Amino acid sequence: MKAVYVAEPHSLEIREMPMPKPGEGEALVRVRAGGICGSDMHIYHGTNPLAKYPRIIGHEFSGEIESLGPGVQGFSIGDRVAVDPVTSCGTCYACSIGRSNVCENLEVFGVHRHGGFAEYVALPVKNLHKIPSSWSFEKGSLVEPFTIAANVLSRTECSGADRLLIMGAGPIGQVILQAARRLGTACAVADIVDVRLEKARRLGAEVTVNTKDDSLEEAMGKWTGGKGIPLIIDAVGIPDLFPVFLRMASPAGRIGLLGFSKAPSELVQLEVVKKELSIYGSRLNRNKFPEVISWFEDGSVEPELLVSHRYPFEKIREAMEFIQDNPSEVCKVILEF
Numbered sequence: 214m215k216a217v218y219v220a221e222p223h224s225l226e227i228r229e230m231p232m233p234k235p236g237e238g239e240a241l242v243r244v245r246a247g248g249i250c251g252s253d254m255h256i257y258h259g260t261n262p263l264a265k266y267p268r269i270i271g272h273e274f275s276g277e278i279e280s281l282g283p284g285v286q287g288f289s290i291g292d293r294v295a296v297d298p299v300t301s302c303g304t305c306y307a308c309s310i311g312r313s314n315v316c317e318n319l320e321v322f323g324v325h326r327h328g329g330f331a332e333y334v335a336l337p338v339k340n341l342h343k344i345p346s347s348w349s350f351e352k353g354s355l356v357e358p359f360t361i362a363a364n365v366l367s368r369t370e371c372s373g374a375d376r377l378l379i380m381g382a383g384p385i386g387q388v389i390l391q392a393a394r395r396l397g398t399a400c401a402v403a404d405i406v407d408v409r410l411e412k413a414r415r416l417g418a419e420v421t422v423n424t425k426d427d428s429l430e431e432a433m434g435k436w437t438g439g440k441g442i443p444l445i446i447d448a449v450g451i452p453d454l455f456p457v458f459l460r461m462a463s464p465a466g467r468i469g470l471l472g473f474s475k476a477p478s479e480l481v482q483l484e485v486v487k488k489e490l491s492i493y494g495s496r497l498n499r500n501k502f503p504e505v506i507s508w509f510e511d512g513s514v515e516p517e518l519l520v521s522h523r524y525p526f527e528k529i530r531e532a533m534e535f536i537q538d539n540p541s542e543v544c545k546v547i548l549e550f
């Protein structure tokens with residue numbers, strides 16, 4: 214079987230690999246669709262500080278069950294599944310208080326162990342979530358990015374009564390916007406690409422700001438009548454923006470962070486204490502697959518709107534180059550297997 218193999222940073226090839234065998238409690242999944250994420254690009258370029266090499270990348274994927282290992286119940290050959298890429302040990306401090314997505318021994322498919330950009334992958338069935346046979350595999354591969362939104366909105370306790378500023382209108386900004394709009398939250402979105410902001414307005418953003426042309430702080434002052442923003446979620450990850458968030462947040466405001474930058478941000482303690490701000494990191498997802506699958510089922514979000522391009526998986530390098538060269542045209546790129 215063929216797999217997308219990153220031997221080391223800057224070396225990506227389609228490699229012929231031995232067929233994986235499902236062990237105890239595992240299923241062999243025939244992968245059919247996989248979304249390319251910024252973090253896949255970072256693993257390829259050696260800029261993901263968490264990745265281990267060599268690696269079959271890919272953590273946003275779906276497929277159908279080809280065969281079952283010993284001891285598996287509740288799954289059948291032919292079932293369509295979306296894959297939760299997060300595994301945890303169940304015994305460390307974080308796991309013991311129910312925070313398994315920041316497990317001390319966390320392993321993510323496609324980052325710390327082999328992932329889904331392969332024709333076949335053997336996976337523990339506890340990471341598999343059945344999806345309706347009426348769904349496309351592409352739709353199944355979009356569950357994972359929406360779980361990122363579900364996680365940060367639950368971490369920050371976003372409600373329909375909130376006013377939310379989403380920094381960034383790329384794929385993650387857009388899934389957060391869709392997930393917040395299904396709650397009825399009033400949303401503003403900032404980005405530097407007009408096409409993305411147009412899309413954000415179509416997805417229900419009340420206000421959009423192109424921060425290349427306009428002052429974000431002025432626009433947000435106007436939006437909130439000078440009261441400050443109760444909830445800010447950063448889907449950009451530029452460390453320099455953090456002091457701006459502290460200034461723009463309302464008293465008792467919350468800030469959700471998703472970026473992976475190792476560069477420090479400036480933190481003015483006075484802003485945090487004076488307003489009693491809460492700052493939340495949000496990593497991956499914690500058991501959010503069932504919830505997101507129910508959103509897809511009841512039609513309260515539109516995952517299809519995320520997809521901009523499709524490539525056969527053998528052309529992943531071409532797909533990645535296209536993503537890099539065309540930021541204003543590209544949203545989610547799906548690989549077909």
Ligand code: MN
Binds near residue numbers: 251272273
């Ligand atoms: Mn991702």
